[in-house]
Amino acid sequence: MTGRLIAFEGGETVGKSTQARLLAQRLGALLTFEPGATELGARIRSLVLDAADLSLSPQAEALLMAADRAQHIAGVIRPALEAGTDVVTDRFIGSSLAYQGFGRCLGVDEILALSLFATGGLQSDLVVLLEVPVEAALSRQASPSDRIEAETAEFHRRVLEGYRTLAEQHPEQWVVVDGNRPVDKVADAVYSAVSERLGD
Numbered sequence: 001m002t003g004r005l006i007a008f009e010g011g012e013t014v015g016k017s018t019q020a021r022l023l024a025q026r027l028g029a030l031l032t033f034e035p036g037a038t039e040l041g042a043r044i045r046s047l048v049l050d051a052a053d054l055s056l057s058p059q060a061e062a063l064l065m066a067a068d069r070a071q072h073i074a075g076v077i078r079p080a081l082e083a084g085t086d087v088v089t090d091r092f093i094g095s096s097l098a099y100q101g102f103g104r105c106l107g108v109d110e111i112l113a114l115s116l117f118a119t120g121g122l123q124s125d126l127v128v129l130l131e132v133p134v135e136a137a138l139s140r141q142a143s144p145s146d147r148i149e150a151e152t153a154e155f156h157r158r159v160l161e162g163y164r165t166l167a168e169q170h171p172e173q174w175v176v177v178d179g180n181r182p183v184d185k186v187a188d189a190v191y192s193a194v195s196e197r198l199g200d
């Protein structure tokens with residue numbers, strides 16, 4: 001029996017990590033994240049997110065995210081799923097589609113192909129998109145903590161609108177949860193959405 005893979009997606013300040021942790025606790029699932037959950041991934045994370053100016057090209061950034069994902073799948077996600085354990089990941093393919101595909105304008109189809117190469121074709125069973133209104137999300141980003149957070153408001157607007165487009169285009173895989181509520185209310189909404197979709 002294989003476990004189920006649930007990915008959390010959203011902008012920078014939507015409480016995604018908290019919600020991923022709460023859902024994983026509730027399901028007894030393994031909690032993980034991208035980028036950076038493996039030893040190689042931790043190094044990649046600092047390459048792509050540290051403010052140090054490496055003048056990373058958009059393509060190099062996309063490939064590094066894909067390398068992180070390939071290692072994450074091989075070392076963490078696939079072994080857990082094969083052991084029958086559910087996995088909740090804080091960011092997955094959707095982040096590359098939104099940030100590199102829409103944010104960096106690299107093309108969603110190209111980034112999807114790259115991500116599927118990285119995962120050997122594995123996709124998440126469900127993507128939970130935590131949404132807050134775009135203007136509220138942008139105004140919460142007053143003090144950026146890494147290179148991508150420090151991108152322009154226009155970049156982040158493309159990312160957030162990109163997420164919405166992805167969710168609209170793939171309603172069978174994506175579920176949108178209003179993240180603009182108290183933590184426990186959001187957690188309950190996430191749990192009901194997941195139970196409804198995955199039959200828990």
Ligand code: TMP
Pocket residue numbers: 012033034035049065091092093095096097099100148149
């Ligand atoms: P985090 O702080 O939520 O872990 O976010 C890591 C940053 O990396 C965040 O700005 C989103 C970005 N990111 C991408 O641009 N592409 C990806 O594929 C992933 C996984 C993250």
